[in-house]
Amino acid sequence: MARQVGRRELLAGTGIAALSAGCLGRTRNIAGRERSSQLTLEINAPPADRDPNAIRIARHLAQNLDAVGVDARINTLGFTDLRRKVLINHNFDVYVGQFREAEPFDPDAMYAFAHSQFVAESGWQNPFGFTDINGTDELLGSQRRVEGDERREAVTDLQRALGELQPFTVVAFPDPLTAVREDRFENWTNRQPLSVGGLLGLERVGAADVGEGGTADGNETDDGANETADRNETDGDLIDDNPLTDGDDGENDAATLRLVTTDERITQNWNPIAAEYRRYGTFTSLLYDRLALVDGGEVIPWLAADWKRVGGSGIEVSLRDADWHDGEPVTADDVAFTYEFLRDTAMGGTESPVPTPTFRGRVSAVDEATAVDEATVRLTLDGVNEPVGVRALQVPILPKHVWDERTGVATIAGLEFDAETTEAVVTNNENPIGSGPLRFVEAAPEESVAFERNPDHFLVREVGGDGSTGGTDDGGSTGDETDRLAGIPERFRGKPAFDRLEIQVMGSDVAAVQAVGDGFADATVSNLGPDSVPRIGREADARLVTGRSGGFYHVGYNTRRAPLSNPRFRGVLASLIDKQTLVDSAFDGYADPAASPLAATPEWVPSDLRWEDRERDPFYPFVGESGSLDAETARDRLREAGYRFDEEGRLLAPGT
Amino acid sequence: MSPLLSVVSSLALWVGSALLVASVAIVGPRRLYALWDDLRDRLWEIRKPLAGLVVVLIASAIGRSSLQTVSELFGLQLTWAIYALEGDFVAWIQATFASPRLTMYFSSVYVYGYVFLLSFPFLAYLALPRTATVKRLVVAYALNYAIGLVVYTIVFAHGPRNVMPDMVTSLLFTHNPEFMALTGEVNEPANVFPSLHTSLSVTVGTFAVLTRREYPLWTPIAAWLATSVVIATMYLGIHWLTDVFGGIALALGAVYLSYRIVDEAEEEGERETDGDGESEDGE
Numbered sequence: 001m002a003r004q005v006g007r008r009e010l011l012a013g014t015g016i017a018a019l020s021a022g023c024l025g026r027t028r029n030i031a032g033r034e035r036s037s038q039l040t041l042e043i044n045a046p047p048a049d050r051d052p053n054a055i056r057i058a059r060h061l062a063q064n065l066d067a068v069g070v071d072a073r074i075n076t077l078g079f080t081d082l083r084r085k086v087l088i089n090h091n092f093d094v095y096v097g098q099f100r101e102a103e104p105f106d107p108d109a110m111y112a113f114a115h116s117q118f119v120a121e122s123g124w125q126n127p128f129g130f131t132d133i134n135g136t137d138e139l140l141g142s143q144r145r146v147e148g149d150e151r152r153e154a155v156t157d158l159q160r161a162l163g164e165l166q167p168f169t170v171v172a173f174p175d176p177l178t179a180v181r182e183d184r185f186e187n188w189t190n191r192q193p194l195s196v197g198g199l200l201g202l203e204r205v206g207a208a209d210v211g212e213g214g215t216a217d218g219n220e221t222d223d224g225a226n227e228t229a230d231r232n233e234t235d236g237d238l239i240d241d242n243p244l245t246d247g248d249d250g251e252n253d254a255a256t257l258r259l260v261t262t263d264e265r266i267t268q269n270w271n272p273i274a275a276e277y278r279r280y281g282t283f284t285s286l287l288y289d290r291l292a293l294v295d296g297g298e299v300i301p302w303l304a305a306d307w308k309r310v311g312g313s314g315i316e317v318s319l320r321d322a323d324w325h326d327g328e329p330v331t332a333d334d335v336a337f338t339y340e341f342l343r344d345t346a347m348g349g350t351e352s353p354v355p356t357p358t359f360r361g362r363v364s365a366v367d368e369a370t371a372v373d374e375a376t377v378r379l380t381l382d383g384v385n386e387p388v389g390v391r392a393l394q395v396p397i398l399p400k401h402v403w404d405e406r407t408g409v410a411t412i413a414g415l416e417f418d419a420e421t422t423e424a425v426v427t428n429n430e431n432p433i434g435s436g437p438l439r440f441v442e443a444a445p446e447e448s449v450a451f452e453r454n455p456d457h458f459l460v461r462e463v464g465g466d467g468s469t470g471g472t473d474d475g476g477s478t479g480d481e482t483d484r485l486a487g488i489p490e491r492f493r494g495k496p497a498f499d500r501l502e503i504q505v506m507g508s509d510v511a512a513v514q515a516v517g518d519g520f521a522d523a524t525v526s527n528l529g530p531d532s533v534p535r536i537g538r539e540a541d542a543r544l545v546t547g548r549s550g551g552f553y554h555v556g557y558n559t560r561r562a563p564l565s566n567p568r569f570r571g572v573l574a575s576l577i578d579k580q581t582l583v584d585s586a587f588d589g590y591a592d593p594a595a596s597p598l599a600a601t602p603e604w605v606p607s608d609l610r611w612e613d614r615e616r617d618p619f620y621p622f623v624g625e626s627g628s629l630d631a632e633t634a635r636d637r638l639r640e641a642g643y644r645f646d647e648e649g650r651l652l653a654p655g656t
Numbered sequence: 657m658s659p660l661l662s663v664v665s666s667l668a669l670w671v672g673s674a675l676l677v678a679s680v681a682i683v684g685p686r687r688l689y690a691l692w693d694d695l696r697d698r699l700w701e702i703r704k705p706l707a708g709l710v711v712v713l714i715a716s717a718i719g720r721s722s723l724q725t726v727s728e729l730f731g732l733q734l735t736w737a738i739y740a741l742e743g744d745f746v747a748w749i750q751a752t753f754a755s756p757r758l759t760m761y762f763s764s765v766y767v768y769g770y771v772f773l774l775s776f777p778f779l780a781y782l783a784l785p786r787t788a789t790v791k792r793l794v795v796a797y798a799l800n801y802a803i804g805l806v807v808y809t810i811v812f813a814h815g816p817r818n819v820m821p822d823m824v825t826s827l828l829f830t831h832n833p834e835f836m837a838l839t840g841e842v843n844e845p846a847n848v849f850p851s852l853h854t855s856l857s858v859t860v861g862t863f864a865v866l867t868r869r870e871y872p873l874w875t876p877i878a879a880w881l882a883t884s885v886v887i888a889t890m891y892l893g894i895h896w897l898t899d900v901f902g903g904i905a906l907a908l909g910a911v912y913l914s915y916r917i918v919d920e921a922e923e924e925g926e927r928e929t930d931g932d933g934e935s936e937d938g939e
Contacts, residue, residue, distance in 0.1 A: 048818045508826065
């Protein structure tokens with residue numbers, strides 16, 4: 001669109017030439033009109049090495065766009081740059097990406113994603129600049145307030161509104177494929193192998209063997225207790241070299257869970273609210289506890305021991321006894337601070353608030369958070385219903401004494417660079433201090449990162465001094481135990497089953513699968529493409545595990561820019577995407593095409609919007625047959641929508 | 657990590673043996689003995705260009721990731737332009753020629769052949785009685801790396817395997833994932849233009865042609881290997897044709913400059929290379 005300026009200058013030159021020729025009026029009428037040129041759309045996607053699926057969707061769309069006369073340009077960018085461009089700077093036409101929820105989610109996740117109140121904010125809130133005040137906004141608002149059938153109705157209408165208007169085109173819900181080997185860790189769930197719940201639910205293989213040196217499993221209470229006690233001696237000092245960090249011998253190695261990924265971001269940044277660096281936030285969730293944890297649809301009181309509703313719109317949360325990784329106690333003050341801080345990371349220090357770039361929808365449901373006493377917090381909700389209230393409990397709780405110092409405006413070398421962001425949003429959060437079951441050990445940027453089990457976490461912490469490890473024993477301090485771990489399912493008690501978690505960055509999905517096959521890693525974390533999936537079958541020790549994901553692939557449009565601002569135009573773009581064919585080719589069949597962003601929770605999707613027994617999209621079916629586009633029909637649709645083509649069939653960009 | 661170690665040791669073994677055979681066959685025992693006797697003096701004589709090369713390599717190793725960041729933030733994102741320029745040429749190469757045997761051949765050439773191609777001339781030219789050629793070679797290597805690094809920073813682009821995985825298979829890594837461990841240490845995936853594999857191979861090829869009187873046997877071997885490496889960069893889906901052209905231009909420029917910088921007159925050459933070493937520092 002910058003090109004237009006150049007043309008204007010050129011035309012000014014022509015105008016002067018014509019002026020001397022005499023026919024001023026007519027020339028002005030012609031030269032004063034801006035000529036149309038071919039429409040250019042830039043499609044942003046990560047390169048295949050990073051995400052083998054997204055680029056295939058981008059290619060598919062680009063080819064079909066080219067066929068209808070649009071100059072489609074694929075721009076490959078690393079994850080961080082892509083996110084920065086799309087979520088922070090809003091400087092994009094089209095992007096291909098994944099939604100940020102790892103597991104199937106409540107419909108309220110759409111609130112921040114599509115509500116127009118967030119258009120000016122940067123981060124995961126409405127990156128499309130989408131505004132549908134009377135339709136979508138109202139439905140988003142009412143679905144968080146009403147309950148039961150009323151909510152169901154609002155959610156149904158919401159899906160129809162989003163489907164008609166297509167601020168983003170849902171392509172498919174990928175199966176979260178993971179190549180695993182089971183000789184060291186087992187219990188890889190077929191739900192969501194690499195979620196917080198999945199990782200904590202792992203069991204050591206052969207943990208019953210005495211001499212393997214495992215603290216991992218509670219069955220070996222005595223052995224485990226000794227080991228834990230040994231390590232507790234060095235507890236006070238976080239920086240202290242854990243014996244596990246330098247040891248490379250078999251015994252120590254056996255308790256290390258080794259993961260491989262193509263996503264280098266976890267080796268560079270541990271800021272739980274950074275939109276550019278978090279994919280699902282699985283590992284930061286293991287560093288930073290949340291009040292509640294949702295695992296496979298089950299709500300588990302986590303850092304909160306319990307909560308109850310008080311009055312019409314309040315929740316009173318009582319906290320578990322917990323410490324930060326630096327030894328400070330977790331208090332109600334920290335929790336109250338977190339909610340206030342996420343609403344405005346500048347804590348009132350700037351002209352306008354600087355809200356968190358992630359979890360925005362969740363904290364917007366909380367009006368006020370106040371500490372009642374050391375271990376009780378009262379959250380005043382913004383008149384939201386139960387499920388939205390529970391979502392509000394799922395934000396990382398941050399230590400006040402660390403983040404309090406990050407409320408200043410972000411600076412580079414002491415200079416204010418951008419008054420609209422704070423240190424908290426841009427910090428890499430080196431040496432993260434959380435309260436979670438894992439704590440940070442070390443990292444080599446772009447290569448690897450290591451975490452270790454937090455021996456003080458409530459899942460494993462020793463009670464009293466009687467030497468029994470947490471969770472699994474059935475004798476001794478049972479009374480205390482039940483109290484302390486109330487509400488925590490058996491599968492998480494005494495976990496994690498590993499002493500150390502190492503994540504290694506690999507060059508591609510193929511290399512990641514190979515590393516698992518060769519026994520250098522226990523599981524892959526990042527997405528696997530059609531080149532790597534068949535490989536898993538050929539590796540004797542590797543197995544494919546999958547589950548259900550909430551991270552749907554979608555094509556996002558920047559509705560701030562013409563012609564993407566036109567829902568009709570977006571509708572035609574959506575009809576250029578053959579979801580079924582993409583699932584077969586880009587995902588090797590390991591995905592479900594979808595029309596609704598809520599397709600992972602079928603109970604919310606009306607039957608006519610479910611994909612199950614249909615071949616084509618209910619809103620904007622693909623123009624063509626099984627992968628091959630009917631370009632002429634697509635052009636006709638564009639003509640009907642008011643767009644024009646030149647004699648070479650190029651789609652003309654409408655004047656801006 | 658172990659896969660890296662195994663690739664590196666197998667690389668050392670194969671290239672080492674190839675160097676041994678080639679130096680006996682091409683350089684000849686007489687020159688090798690002379691080189692052995694005179695090694696320290698000759699290395700001392702070429703110390704300045706050598707230091708320049710080492711500086712460039714160290715700068716590249718240290719600065720690469722920060723330059724990569726600069727490139728990500730401020731570089732020209734040109735993937736689309738390269739694709740618009742040449743379209744599906746690389747896909748066409750793969751679709752037309754790909755076969756398991758060729759893949760094996762080009763994969764080995766890309767890794768083993770390339771390392772041999774770069775290391776042998778250093779040995780061979782060092783064995784020459786006059787050091788001008790080896791100085792030029794080292795200067796040309798340094799220029800390739802230094803200029804390459806600058807262009808990498810300016811141009812941010814991904815290769816064909818990353819942009820059109822539906823048509824271009826990443827043949828090297830699909831068939832030999834262990835190589836990924838090695839190349840991952842050396843390369844950023846967003847550094848494709850120009851192709852340094854191409855530029856360094858063509859540099860060696862050009863030198864081989866220029867020194868055909870000294871080593872007539874080496875010229876065809878170098879030409880064959882260099883051409884193979886150049887084709888391999890595209891056949892394996894790593895580079896675009898545009899990167900290859902960029903690499904060839906860089907190579908010819910580097911060779912030309914190395915002749916300007918290192919004069920035949922040795923004394924003059926000393927001073928000139930001195931200056932060069934410093935300018936390399938600057939980059």
